[in-house]
Structure formats: C-alpha cells, structure tokens
Amino acid sequence: MLSRTYKLLATPRLTSSIKLAPINRGLNTLHDDLFGPKKYGGKFTVTLIPGDGVGPEVATSVKKVFEAASVPVVFEQHNLSGESDSSVDVERAVESLKRNRVGLKGILYTPTSSKGHASFNVHLRKTLDMYASVSLAKNIEGVQSRHKNVDLVIIRENTEGEYAGLEHVSIPGVVESLKIITQERTERIARYAFDYALKNNRKLVTCVHKANIMKLSDGLFLRVCRQVYNEYKHLGIDFNDMIVDNTSMQLVSRPQQFDVMVMPNLYGSIVSNVAAGLINGVGTMPGASFGRNYAIFEPGARHVGMDIGGSNVANPTAMLMSGVMLLKHLELHDHADRINNAILRTLGMGDYLTRDLGGNCSTSEFTKKIINNIA
Structure with a gap:
C-alpha cells in the first residue's frame, strides 16, 4: 500500500x-x-x-x-x-x-x-x-x-469556539467564558466542507453562524467561509449562510433544503441533535x-x-x-x-x-x- x-x-x-x-x-x-x-x-x-x-x-x-x-x-x-x-x-x-x-x-x-x-x-x-x-x-x-427525504451532512469545527474550555471567575459571582474563532482553523474546516461536497457529489454548502450578534467571532467565521467558497464556486457548488436560530426553525419545518452544513463547535452540537430528531432519534x-x-x-x-x-x-x-x-x-x-x-x-x-x-x-x-x- x-x-x-x-x-x-x-x-x-x-x-x-x-x-x-x-x-x-x-x-x-x-x-x-x-x-x-x-x-x-x-x-x-x-x-x-x-x-x-x-x-x-x-x-x-x-x-x-x-x-x-x-x-x-x-x-x-x-x-x-x-x-x-x-x-x-x-x-x-x-x-x-x-x-x-x-x-x-x-x-x-x-x-x-x-x-x-x-x-x-x-x-x-x-x-x-x-x-x-x-x-x-x-x-x-x-x-x-416526521420528515421524508432528509439527507444532510453536519460538519462542525471540533477544536475551538465555546469548546476551547477557557473559563475563569473574574470576581465572585461572575464567570467569563472565552469563545475562540481563528482564521486558520475556520479556513481548514471550510475547505473540508467544500472538499466533502465535491467528493460526495453534494451541491450546496450552508454556513451556520450568529454573525448578526457576534460580529467579530462569527463574523470572521462567515467571512472566511465566503472567501473559501470563491475558490470552489466554478466547480458547481452553491453556497449560502443562515443564522443559527433560523437554522433550527428551518430544520424542523423544511430540512430537505439542506445538503452540507458547516459551523462552529457549539452550533454543530445543537444542530446535530435537532437533525437526529428529524430521523427519529x-x-x-x-x-x-x-x-x-x-x-x-x-x-x-x-x-x-x-x-x-x-x-x-x-x-x-x-x-x-x-x-x-x-x-x-x-x-x-x-x-x-x-x-x-x-x-x-x-x-x-x-x-x-x-x-x-x-x-x-x-x-x-x-x-x-x-x-x-x-x-
């Protein structure tokens, strides 16, 4: 070999x-x-x-x-x-x-x-x-x-985001938890998602985010995904993005619209469990x-x-x-x-x-x- x-x-x-x-x-x-x-x-x-x-x-x-x-x-x-x-x-x-x-x-x-x-x-x-x-x-x-014709792939970044595990008590009764999003790791998970779509004949990659509120962290994640898409769009793959709370509603109402989904760590944990409920557990x-x-x-x-x-x-x-x-x-x-x-x-x-x-x-x-x- x-x-x-x-x-x-x-x-x-x-x-x-x-x-x-x-x-x-x-x-x-x-x-x-x-x-x-x-x-x-x-x-x-x-x-x-x-x-x-x-x-x-x-x-x-x-x-x-x-x-x-x-x-x-x-x-x-x-x-x-x-x-x-x-x-x-x-x-x-x-x-x-x-x-x-x-x-x-x-x-x-x-x-x-x-x-x-x-x-x-x-x-x-x-x-x-x-x-x-x-x-x-x-x-x-x-x-x-509950739904028919569900066939979607959830790709989540596995090493950072809220799962960075960086928490501390700043003063008694106040806990700060750091969410880490980096350009390097966002780029590699975005490329993984588009490569996966290519290898498996998938046609759409959806970036799930909360960039309307977390403008710097999720804003970076969304921006990098868009940049990576520009390198793949000539290969026939489409791209869109969706805010995570809207994603949850769309999943339980019309999951057939999704194909490959890419997102930071915590959102992926939530979305994968919602998706599991769509196919009966x-x-x-x-x-x-x-x-x-x-x-x-x-x-x-x-x-x-x-x-x-x-x-x-x-x-x-x-x-x-x-x-x-x-x-x-x-x-x-x-x-x-x-x-x-x-x-x-x-x-x-x-x-x-x-x-x-x-x-x-x-x-x-x-x-x-x-x-x-x-x-």
Missing part, C-alpha cells in the same frame, strides 16, 4: 510528490494522508473505546457483526470511562490512537459539576487535532420519522471526527444513554453505521456494503425494531437479526 506514489494537494508548503497511502479512503480529512492506519498480517488494528452508558452494549454489537462478516479488523480495546478521572487511562487510549491512527468510540460521560474533570471526548479530539466532525442525518426505509445517526492523520468513528449525535446502560434495549444502529464508515475509510468496501445492506434490510423489515423505533426488540436480538441478514 505505502509503495504507491501520489501527488500532494497544492499547499504553500507541500507541492512535491512523496510516497503516500491511497488517496481515496472515504472521508479522511486530507487526500494526502501521510501515514495511514496500521495493518499487520492482513488485518487492521483499530482502537476501540466502548464508552459509557449504552457504549459497551453497542460496541459488543459491532464486534459480533464484524466477526460474523469476517472483517479483517482486530480491536485494541480501552475501557476508558468518563466516570473516572484517571489521566493514565486517557493517555493510554491516546497512545493507542496515535499508534493505530483509527478508532471506533462510544460516547464518554462528562460530569456537569464544576469540580468534575473536563470532557474526555473533547480532550481526545484536541490532543489528536481531529478538527472536523461529520454527522450524517438520513432517512432509513422502515424507520418512521440518536440511535440511527452515524458520525466521525477527522484530523490530519487520525480518525475516530462515533455516533453522530453524542448521547451517553446512562439511564438505559446495561439494560439490553439500546439501538446499536448508529454505532454499527459508524463502523461501516470506518470500513470505508479502511477501503474495505465489500465488507462495508455487506454490513450496511444487512442493517438496512433488518430495519426495512420492520419486525425487528428496538424500543426507540417503536418495537420491542432487544439489542442482542437486533444484532442477531443483522448477522442473519449478512449476505
């Missing part, structure tokens, strides 16, 4: 040819992925972090389905939990991801108390500079939803976070499910479809298609649905049905 030579994308610093991994690996952030996932003895090693709440159950579902489909993936599992404040466990997971360069992850619990630790989810993305979050919201045949929405050399695949609407964890009722579809995205990233397209078709066939039959979809099927029963439907 690494013996093939590819031309780097034109950048101010990188304009020559060097030995690279194949450029067509699904949704990777850059075509010039310099290192690539680790493969030994014909199998890829993938870091698995099941997460908290329903994470262990839906991760088990993925492992069983992958095994049944003879997927050439070996999971290196790290049982990191947000209920622990162990920095050792976090760093072990980070080192595993650095070594393997690709991971599958459930959602980690983050305490709301001011005395609790910072989000491990955010820490992983910042440490590995996985700046592009991608969430896919699309109707699935057989799954009832968080259980069917896959996603991933991408960086220069690393990728983590995880449910697109980041809910822990602490209240139902361990009860064998969770819908593993979002985790399974995130696993399908992982396989496409690894260029295991045949395995990805077989598993994806089995998921869609199971949901389309309508008689093996989990409780969130109106059925009474358990997680393990649903998983077994998918395995039976693998062609």
Whole structure:
C-alpha cells in the first residue's frame, strides 16, 4: 500500500510528490494522508473505546457483526470511562490512537459539576487535532420519522469556539467564558466542507453562524467561509449562510433544503441533535471526527444513554453505521456494503425494531437479526 506514489494537494508548503497511502479512503480529512492506519498480517488494528452508558452494549454489537462478516479488523480495546478521572487511562487510549491512527468510540460521560474533570471526548479530539466532525442525518426505509427525504451532512469545527474550555471567575459571582474563532482553523474546516461536497457529489454548502450578534467571532467565521467558497464556486457548488436560530426553525419545518452544513463547535452540537430528531432519534445517526492523520468513528449525535446502560434495549444502529464508515475509510468496501445492506434490510423489515423505533426488540436480538441478514 505505502509503495504507491501520489501527488500532494497544492499547499504553500507541500507541492512535491512523496510516497503516500491511497488517496481515496472515504472521508479522511486530507487526500494526502501521510501515514495511514496500521495493518499487520492482513488485518487492521483499530482502537476501540466502548464508552459509557449504552457504549459497551453497542460496541459488543459491532464486534459480533464484524466477526460474523469476517472483517479483517482486530480491536485494541480501552475501557476508558468518563466516570473516572484517571489521566493514565486517557493517555493510554491516546497512545493507542496515535499508534493505530483509527478508532471506533462510544460516547464518554462528562460530569456537569464544576469540580468534575473536563470532557474526555473533547480532550481526545484536541490532543489528536481531529478538527472536523461529520454527522450524517438520513432517512432509513422502515424507520418512521416526521420528515421524508432528509439527507444532510453536519460538519462542525471540533477544536475551538465555546469548546476551547477557557473559563475563569473574574470576581465572585461572575464567570467569563472565552469563545475562540481563528482564521486558520475556520479556513481548514471550510475547505473540508467544500472538499466533502465535491467528493460526495453534494451541491450546496450552508454556513451556520450568529454573525448578526457576534460580529467579530462569527463574523470572521462567515467571512472566511465566503472567501473559501470563491475558490470552489466554478466547480458547481452553491453556497449560502443562515443564522443559527433560523437554522433550527428551518430544520424542523423544511430540512430537505439542506445538503452540507458547516459551523462552529457549539452550533454543530445543537444542530446535530435537532437533525437526529428529524430521523427519529440518536440511535440511527452515524458520525466521525477527522484530523490530519487520525480518525475516530462515533455516533453522530453524542448521547451517553446512562439511564438505559446495561439494560439490553439500546439501538446499536448508529454505532454499527459508524463502523461501516470506518470500513470505508479502511477501503474495505465489500465488507462495508455487506454490513450496511444487512442493517438496512433488518430495519426495512420492520419486525425487528428496538424500543426507540417503536418495537420491542432487544439489542442482542437486533444484532442477531443483522448477522442473519449478512449476505
């Protein structure tokens, strides 16, 4: 794989040819992925972090389905939990991801108390500079939803904005929280969104912002997105922008108008959850976070499910479809298609649905049905 030579994308610093991994690996952030996932003895090693709440159950579902489909993936599992404040466990997971360069992850619990630790989810993305979050919201045949023909992609900047985590008490009773927007990181997420649209035959990119109020921070985000659009408009991609509160209303009234959406971090968290509601919940929405050399695949609407964890009722579809995205990233397209078709066939039959979809099927029963439907 690494013996093939590819031309780097034109950048101010990188304009020559060097030995690279194949450029067509699904949704990777850059075509010039310099290192690539680790493969030994014909199998890829993938870091698995099941997460908290329903994470262990839906991760088990993925492992069983992958095994049944003879997927050439070996999971290196790290049982990191947000209920622990162990920095050792976090760093072990980070080192595993650095070594393997690709991971599958459930959602980690983050305490709301001011005395609790910072989000491990955010820490992983910042440490590995996985700046592009991608969430896919699309109707699935057989799954009832309020809207039809929903097919949109939410791309959020993953490392700054309100999630910069810069807060302090200036005087007792007054807290200041800094929102960070930079031209450099806005430009790279904007380019990611337009590149994604090109690679996936999408026609419209919508910038979501609040520039009417936050004229400097969101104003910068909007201005840079417009500038980047000028480099892509000759390729047939359209562009518009929308204020975030209007976006929320438009999503629940006419979501079909959206195609690819790009936005700062906090807005992306909110919009992805609204979009999940359009397709009947968080259980069917896959996603991933991408960086220069690393990728983590995880449910697109980041809910822990602490209240139902361990009860064998969770819908593993979002985790399974995130696993399908992982396989496409690894260029295991045949395995990805077989598993994806089995998921869609199971949901389309309508008689093996989990409780969130109106059925009474358990997680393990649903998983077994998918395995039976693998062609």
